[in-house]
Amino acid sequence: MSERIKKYLGYMGILFLLTLSYGIARFANSYAASIQPSSYRSFAVSAEGKATTIPDVAKFSYSVITEGGKNIKELTDKNTTTANDAIAFLKGSGVPKADIKTTAYNVEPRTQYYNCYAGQIDSVRPCPPSEIVGYTIRQSVEVKIRDFSKIGDILNGVVVKGVNNVSDLQFTSDDPTKVEDLARADAIQKAMNKAYGVARAGGFEIGRLLSIDESSGYSPRPYYADFAFEKAGGVASPAPSIEPGSQETKINVTLRYEIR
Secondary structure, three states, X not given: OOHHHHHHHHXXXXXXXXXXXXXXXXXXXXXXXXXXXXXXXXXEEEEEEEEEEXXXXXXXXXEEEEEEOOOHHHHHHXXXXXXXXXXXXXXXXXXXXXXXXXXXXXXXXXXXXXXXXXXXXXXXXXXXXXXXXXXXXXXXXXXXXXXXXXXXXXXXXXXXXXXXXXXXXXXXXXXXXXXXXXXXXXXXXXXXXXXXXXXHHHOOOEEEEEEEEEOOOEOOOOOOOOEOOOOEOOEOOOOOOOOOOOEEEEEEEEEEEEEO
């Protein structure tokens, strides 16, 4: 075989290896991009969406608290009678049974402790053990009100029935997912518009949507109030005027797109 043929075959072999290497590199790059686009081939945009709604449910909690001596049955009967009267009043005011929920029932001992050594450092006199001197019974209930015109009268009425703690009035939506969906759609539309604006400014085209991340939805702080009604002759103070107002829900989303 002549030297010219040997050189020719050598050049052809080198060219074949270079072509093969280039093809393998292109394939590897394409495959890597298809399964996991690298950070320099993608970009992200974030936006906040908002939706305003009028609350359709008012919620509040109340407790019947009964304190006394060691006769638990007497305390229980007294507490139960007051709690049942309050629930009967709620039902008679148009509150459905499904919107009245007992959230807690506690029997708590009240203990007397003795400090026998105060000011008697050198004394070795034994100290009597602590003892239970009575019990406190606490029954707590959560109530939903859908007719807002009755809120003040109901808050007032349960106190007349003997409830001695009313708190945590708040307004909310019975189905918060609807307003959240509106806020989410608003956030995604804003993020998409921002993405196309970035692409125009950067001189590139938008590829596939790679991911959507959503932060925790934000619901505005509800209206809370504690009520301390004074009863005089079995009649509580005038019913308060309660206004639910409106609520704004916010959701943040981040969209990540492929850069073409």
